[in-house]
Amino acid sequence: MCKPRALLRDTARTLLILAGALAGCWLLQQVTPSQTLVPAIFVLAVDLIALVTDGYIYGIGASLISVLAVNYVFTAPYFVFNFTVPENILSTAIMLAVTIITSTLTTQRKRQEQVRSETARESMRANLLRAISHDLRTPLTTIYGSCSAIIENYDRLPKAQQIKLLGEVREEADWLIRMVENLLSVTRIDGGKVRIVKTPTVLEELIDSVLIKFRKRYPGQAVQVDIPDEFLSIPMDAVLIEQVIINLLENAVQHAAGMTELWLRVFCRDGKAVFEVADNGCGIPRDRLDSLFDGRMDGADGHKNMGIGLSVCATIIRAHGGTITGGNRPGGGAVFRFALALDPDPDTKETAQ
Template structure:
């Protein structure tokens, strides 16, 4: 008697072959069961990670929208209370500022809400080729509007570099990281934004020469639970981890990586990578 399969053939007339067949069947069952368990565990971990990312994003909305909302409110109040003392040009400038910040808010909210749907598997990042220099120019323009007294030292390749990305989301990441340095890097005198290309990846680096980050805080840096002990300019203490968790979610959604470390000299360094080729 013979038992045929795709891979094995056994002669059941021989006891040794019978035992071999039994062993092979048991191994096949165990392997199949183990593979199923591993896949279930990986699926559970992936779902848990997506759930954590969505929760962090929902908590992040108030953090990331506060500054432009405050600007809009202040501008609108100035226009309403002092219209008679403002020239037509000044009124137009205020209205344009309100319009720009409102457009930024709308785009930011739409993107944040889209990212929270990542767990459904139906949302894809809308990547388009973006010129690096134009991206950085837009970032610095928005950053300087919020923090006019802080200069950023820029170091990017001289050649034209194209990177596939959702530009609005990546702008948000870079601004969050720059803002994090301004608010939490006590003693900071210099702030750097560098981009360099390694292989098929663009590496973005935001570095300061402030107080750095403790080893304990580094462990929860992107969890949404990290709270800087440094006082921010307005005297309040912001939960830096919420904004950083948004950065992590956006970069992971792009298929990249993000990390934080302390510089060998002084201050903190945040790095994230983006693929140069469309996935």
């Protein structure tokens, strides 16, 4: 948000809250002659102003205005500034001190929260960077080794061996392409430069597109699909949600050792479309359940371990205003679910921040 708009917004909020406090005190005065609650109401107003505005200026300015308003409107003699009476001077000084301290503490708390948020964001970026560095090393080494073997032994290698090595190169290059797609999605959303714009997407068309792309990469892996029979249109960025579903399906193929069945289900619950990817494989280790979506890479099997893909999924779903969870199925295997609102929410057009 540009500075002129932020200035106008904060000024309007300050004036609105002060006007509300003034009106509330005036109505209170019509009900009871006691003025003991007036300073407390203005202190509350200043606290609210400090919460909804940026910086110290609005809170401290509201403090000064509140002190003058209490003295002029709600302290005898009314509608006259009177700082000569000792009681007025003392009450004014106390109220000014309380409101300024409240405003300052509130602003400091907001800044501390911003620092914590930035720290968490930087931690996430560091985890992603470590994951990327770890992930890229193995496929690049394989590509380099296979190409070197073909070049150095071109005349001696059987054609079948050359095709096998080239197949490995293609497989690793394909994996690198998907990694770059994931990284572009993360930077697109995390940078806040591109808004998540939802458009109504027909569920059946989305699932068909997902299955076509998934079967090209894993032609031997069957997916059991269960979606509602009725027509269902869901507001979303279809390209990003498609990527999330593919990532979850690929995650099952790569990590669900012993898997014989893979399910993709969609159902409606509480005004949301719930997407579920489940398998009957080995499940998720307990020590990974709390860090599934943080981008951390704990495995020792090169780039064939979960981490960056799930982090991308979480980033995309949260940018849509949805929720995502992962865990183990009671009957064995893993299950991942994410939910998207069925009704358009105008605020989600700029949730990527």
